[in-house]
Amino acid sequence: MSETRDPRPRRRRPLRAAVGLLVLLAVIGYFAVQRASNGGGAPYCVASAQASAPGGSPETYEMSPEQAANAATIAAVGVAKGLPDRAVTIALATAMQESALRNLDHGDRDSLGLFQQRPSMGWGTPAQITDPVYSAAIFYDHLVDVPGYSRLPLTVAAQKVQRSGYPQAYAKHEPDATVLTAAFAGAGSVDCGGPAPTEPGDPQRVRDGLDRIFGKGSLHSVRPPGEQAGRAGSGAGGAAEPEVTLVEKSDGGGTAARHSRAMAHWAVANSRELGISRVSYDRRGWVAGQDRGRWQEQAAAPAKNGANGPYDAAPGEVRIFLSRGTR
Template identity: 50%
Template sequence: MPEPPIFPRRGRLRRLAAAVLVLCAVAGYVAVQYVYGGKPPARCRVVSAHDDGAAYEFTAEQARNAATVAAVGTSRGMPERAVTIALATALQESGLRNIRHGDRDSLGLFQQRPTQGWGDERQIMDPAYSAARFYEHLAEVPGYSRLPLTVAAQRVQRSGYPQAYAKHEPDAVLLAAALTGRAPAAFSCEGRPGADPGGPARVRAALARDFGHGVRTGGRGRTVTVPVPATAAADGRAPRRGWELAHWAVAQASALRVERVSYGGREWVAAESGTWRRVRGGGAAGPGGTSGEVRIVTGQ
């Protein structure tokens, strides 16, 4: 006796799969409406310093974590190549999201495991701590800056899929150039504040968390200023340190309710779609002088 046809069953499975996809889409839409008041989450963008059209777009959460990873690296004296390796690794391991799940007991941006001596759960879920631990291990890899990115990352991570890091290298290169200050005004975010309160005190605390307690700040009221050394780049651009701090502030804007960031004759304004614009009276090192400062204006 011939077996009964299976096509009706396949048809039911297809209809069921389609229904599930529709439900997921509806759930996602409802979540956006509830969490963001009808607006999608804020987006960020980094562009190439060259005229090659390269760009990378990502969320405010990813931008915040990327800026922390870069700041921790430079504060430890690590070169831009190390920051590129760290960012590519975090893109592969977690998508630059601070997640509480993974393979076995893996956690956080770099999927570090408490049982393998990376720290306890609370520590690993701190992006600044987990980034510092990554750089600590990377610094022990002989000649890591000259190795292919996949090799350097694998020496630290010991992943089951070491070649997977390679696909993130172009985006990590763009991010590292902007977040280490080599590419001025290359990093921007939509100025859409999150639900958490901001204010100057939180900006100062976040600066100390990511750059270390040695970073000096000033300012009054809603403004935080960070002095920048007068040493200018050879081509007359603002110092890398200044742009590193300025891009960091933009990346943290949604979480810290930053409304305005200015440095090197340019200004980022949250209310103007989060773009950089040129301002009058701004020289290479900042407005009106041989030394400059990054100015961060908060909403509270």
């Protein structure tokens, strides 16, 4: 009997397949546990919007922290300009098609950035175009010049700004862009999981980032650092975390509240880059590296990280705490 007709190898194949399957399941289980606990693994962000149908599940869109930070900036710039959700959705769908929400340093011919804008076509200098705040702002400036843009099909409105060679491509991103709009600019939420930041954060960088988008003192005032330190919770070792607290002005109304929501979710989406350890707004809080990266309701969560805990923002406040770094 030749080796090819020996039945013994065939009897071992099911065993090898079973062992391989068990190893694969173990690897998948390991990464699932790591992700659920936020103790390790790759960081990620999930945008959530309310279900479109009664009784349905929330609609979600998952992305990397880089993509989330860029989406948050695009949405925040639209909110700061006082534009409707439809404008934000058009902008996000456009950036999803043009760059997959990545700030590219290359593209077709001289196209650059989130929207693949071209210096040779008058969009700005390469440095300006690769600045997400600038590129989003100039996209919106062109969009609002389109008559009736909010009533046009998304692909038509986007094409009138972009002049793309593939105008129908924007349409496929509209459902996901709608979820992102609700998450960053509306009643949805943005959760970001992964390890807590290890590098210290700089409150000035946070203030500068928010000022560039929303303007200085337009609808919010910044609580002086001395007052912030007196109210801040404590981190590891009992020392107060650096903090940026923004307070809605009394005459801001619903516009200020919309800005606050956008600020809070912008902070969460940029937490890794800026060393943000926790964010609190509207009786809810988010803590880096905890609670599976999800926002928690104040009533449902005990105080953490000190006496005041992360869920202690007063009405009309956005509290952003910065990591002191690991030692």
